[in-house]
Amino acid sequence: DGGITQSPKYLFRKEGQNVTLSCEQNLNHDAMYWYRQDPGQGLRLIYYSQIVNDFQKGDIAEGYSVSREKKESFPLTVTSAQKNPTAFYLCASSFHSPYGYTFGSGTRLTVV
Amino acid sequence: GQQLNQSPQSMFIQEGEDVSMNCTSSSIFNTWLWYKQDPGEGPVLLIALYKAGELTSNGRLTAQFGITRKDSFLNISASIPSDVGIYFCAGQLGNTGTASKLTFGTGTRLQVTL
Numbered sequence: 552d553g554g555i556t557q558s559p560k561y562l563f564r565k566e567g568q569n570v571t572l573s574c575e576q577n578l579n580h581d582a583m584y585w586y587r588q589d590p591g592q593g594l595r596l597i598y599y600s601q602i603v604n605d606f607q608k609g610d611i612a613e614g615y616s617v618s619r620e621k622k623e624s625f626p627l628t629v630t631s632a633q634k635n636p637t638a639f640y641l642c643a644s645s646f647h648s649p650y651g652y653t654f655g656s657g658t659r660l661t662v663v
Numbered sequence: 664g665q666q667l668n669q670s671p672q673s674m675f676i677q678e679g680e681d682v683s684m685n686c687t688s689s690s691i692f693n694t695w696l697w698y699k700q701d702p703g704e705g706p707v708l709l710i711a712l713y714k715a716g717e718l719t720s721n722g723r724l725t726a727q728f729g730i731t732r733k734d735s736f737l738n739i740s741a742s743i744p745s746d747v748g749i750y751f752c753a754g755q756l757g758n759t760g761t762a763s764k765l766t767f768g769t770g771t772r773l774q775v776t777l
Contacts, residue, residue: 557705582763593666593769594706594751601761641705647763649694649713649755654705 553578557642557655564629564636564662572627572658574642583625584652586641587611594641600625601647629660637662665690667752667768675774682739684750684771691732692754696765697724700749709750710737744775 555576596609614633643652698706712728752768
């Protein structure tokens with residue numbers, strides 16, 4: 552079955568450590584996105600990529616980094632420079648079409 | 664970045680009641696979408712609208728694309744407990760490049776009491 556997979560579902564990180572969140576899709580989608588969601592809040596765009604080997608900053612890119620070496624994969628690294636990293640992270644993908652995004656089931660990151 | 668204004672922000676309703684929520688924008692969109700997010704999960708697409716004035720149904724859900732292209736409405740009839748969640752609207756300007764990037768609303772949190 553085609554879909555988008557985020558792993559792990561829950562992640563704990565010590566302060567000062569970098570951590571990488573995985574996002575893989577087998578939908579043959581061109582574009583991929585990372586969003587952050589804080590409790591009771593909406594979706595804020597971190598980074599997006601419209602094509603392999605290219606990505607752009609979203610609204611809250613500071614303290615995060617991404618890569619897009621393969622069409623299927625768009626990992627997000629939360630660096631130690633991100634001052635408040637505890638949040639729910641959502642990955643999404645889409646064609647360049649008016650059919651919306653398909654979202655993964657999210658990764659909940661907690662800094663301990 | 665821009666976020667669309669959704670109202671109400673949250674609502675508590677009794678099972679069996681109808682629900683209405685709306686989404687407004689200062690700029691036009693050519694596609695409107697409605698998503699539902701269950702607790703701890705990613706949003707799932709409910710309805711997509713592609714033409715100004717369009718009215719589309721999906722079971723107990725009905726959504727409309729405003730004629731000004733700056734707003735959209737979602738109605739849920741005869742609510743049930745599994746309707747609980749956060750509902751997001753999203754607007755899309757075009758099919759290619761940055762125009763295909765979605766702009767999301769602030770969300771409406773729905774809670775249903777028995």
